[in-house]
Amino acid sequence: MPSFILLRRCFAVSLVPGLLVLCFLHGTIRAQPAAPAPGLPAPIRPLEPEQPFLPQPQSPTPSIVHRQPAQPAQPQVELTDQDLARDVKLTEMILNQAMLQEDWDTLRRIMRFYPWMRGVDSILRDYVQGALLRHDGRLAEAIMLYRRLVEQHPDLDYVRLELATMLMEDRQFRQSDAELALLRQRPLESAAQRSIVLYRQALAQQRRWDFRLGAGLAYNNNVNSANRDRIFYLPLAVGEWTFWAPFAKGRDELPKSDWGLKYAGGASVERNIAGHHYYTVSADIDGVAYETERDYSDRSLTLRGGYKWQNFDTWFAATPQIGQIWMGGGRYSHNRGLSMEYGWRPTQAWQLMGSWLWLKRKYDDQDYAAYDGHLDIMSLTAVRIFSPSLLAFGSLGLQRESVAASEYSYRFPWLQAGVVKTFGNTLGARVSARYGRQSYDAPYALFLNQKRRDRELRIDVSLWAPGFKIAGLEPKLNVSYLKITSNLPIYERDRTEVSLMFEKKF
Structure with missing residues (x-):
């Protein structure tokens, strides 16, 4: 399934930024660099900047450039939105690539027409839409969408892991820990399991005096x-x-x-x-x-x-x-x-x-x-x-x-x-x-x-x-x-x- 390939590949890329965003910044009202160790979101008071700052979307271009896996001497193939709207498989491939590269401009453009194409992958559609909502700061809507997604497809463990990290960002620590505890019993990759352990340790630290x-x-x-x-x-x-x-x-x-x-x-x-x-x-x-x-x-x-x-x-x-x-x-x-x-x-x-x-x-x-x-x-x-x-x-x-x-x-x-x-x-x-x-x-x-x-x-x-x-x-x-x-x-x-x-x- 295309969406399953996306989720497994995207995890390896998005995991590290997730750890950085969730670094625990503590102290009184000081301005000092955040420690790179994984942890909980920064307390709202006092405010400290979160990291990393996602790059600003580039200015829209008249078409999406799709590089064919051929010899460098071959010319590039230029595809318009109309070309993509007629080919759902090609559109999903570019969506996958844009998710891996966190190309929010391309994702936003394609999602203007992809959800209404014939034969769309509903899991991929909801996953990309949730990522865009999260990037735009609409965290509550992204959480609601991902919750519905894992309720409909309980086997999407990497979506559940993304949901757990968003719950941590939204400071719903008890619900986040419940999702992580469930994932701890699943046969995930070793990198994912290590991250789950680190997240749960950070949540346990939050409960301490x-x-x-x-x-x-x-x-x-x-x-x-x-x-x-x-x-x-x-x-x-x-x-x-x-x-x-x-x-x-x-x-x-x-x-x-x-x-x-x-x-x-x-x-x-x-x-x-x-x-x-x-x-x-x-x-x-x-x-x-x-x-x-x-x-x-x-x-x-x-x-x-x-x-x-x-x-x-x-x-x-x-x-x-x-x-x-x-x-x-x-x-x-x-x-x-x-x-x-x-x-x-x-x-x-x-x-x-x-x-x-x-x-x-x-x-x-x-x-x-x-x-x-x-x-x-x-x-x-x-x-x-x-x-x-x-x-x-x-x-x-x-x-x-x-x-x-x-x-x-x-x-x-x-x-x-x-x-x-x-x-x-x-x-x-x-x-x-x-x-x-x-x-x-x-x-x-x-x-x-x-x-x-x-x-x-x-x-x-x-x-x-x-x-x-x-x-x-x-x-x-x-x-x-x-x-x-x-x-x-x-x-x-x-x-x-x-x-x-x-x-x-x-």
Whole structure:
């Protein structure tokens, strides 16, 4: 049967690109070359370009050139679409050759008339149509067509293998593994069986917990987030006159600097329930323990668990969470809330994301009861992939906190932009900047009923050497700078933190 010959021959050619497309790209939002080892499709978030990029179809030619297996001196035979439409066997032979060469332009042209020819091979017709749908990014339609094909012809093992790889691309991992388990029992070629084993190993890896650990030395030149002015001026109103009374600030009211041990850790798992449905569970802890200013040492723990829906270019997640913060060795505040996220990848070069986080926060010390309330953070983010070693991103966000004391409630719209760049195995860098304006709801009675208005600038830089490790740990240098200016000078402050972290993921 012509289609059977096609499927067996096409497998040998398409298998290797399939492995490359399904390489598992993991990590945080880094732009770095994908590893060539076979694995699962790249997680949608963060976006990384998939490989290989299929060649663009060439411009249509007035006819299809068919080279006869004769001596080179003999002339070429030129066939038109009308010639092929009268010869189904010749048309199927060219379809087979075009599939082997991944000549999408020729396949698309022939499929304009081949399905309506007399005596067509229905298996070949559906197989080529499914390949074109897959190439055009219409993965759901290609999967539906291939499913119907293997239901009608259960012996088409190589079509079933293509179906299993498409299910992996579409992140239907449980269904993909079921198809691979069935193929494992079939007498396929050794290359196909090796690929099946690799795919199933990648699927098993996807179900495992991911762990990350990090620790290092950090320096902060303002651990207490204090204003640097040594004199505090308090406005006093006397009739129509305003006097500024100076007060000398004590040492505790000035910025304090210190070194400390910074640490972070986390564990997460994401497992396919059925179809595109997943459940997710994670736990994260991070903090810093200062050597001298121990009252400002902090630690936070967050537990999350929720639902996620995803396919090859879209995802949505709803995740409840709870958290606890410790400060200076004692309980400081706790929270509970919900995060919702949506992401869409219109092309390989772009990803768009939207997120919303709602937290109900309560302080454990009654002295801070005025700050009890809830926090909302909404953001829209766009990521642009320029190459495997370069990406840029931009975000627009709004943070709103409503607390018991309205003079501490505020709105904080902000803009953020950043870039991630790797220079081979020599250097990797991530640079981002955020700017926003913070507006408080109610006037401050202490400052003659003025409403507080802050402007905030934050710059973050991370540097690392891709692939360089010490005892299995990846060193990373981080620098963070925060500058806040205010119409109420007492709230102006700046802070610089430098840390050298050693991280490991497993």
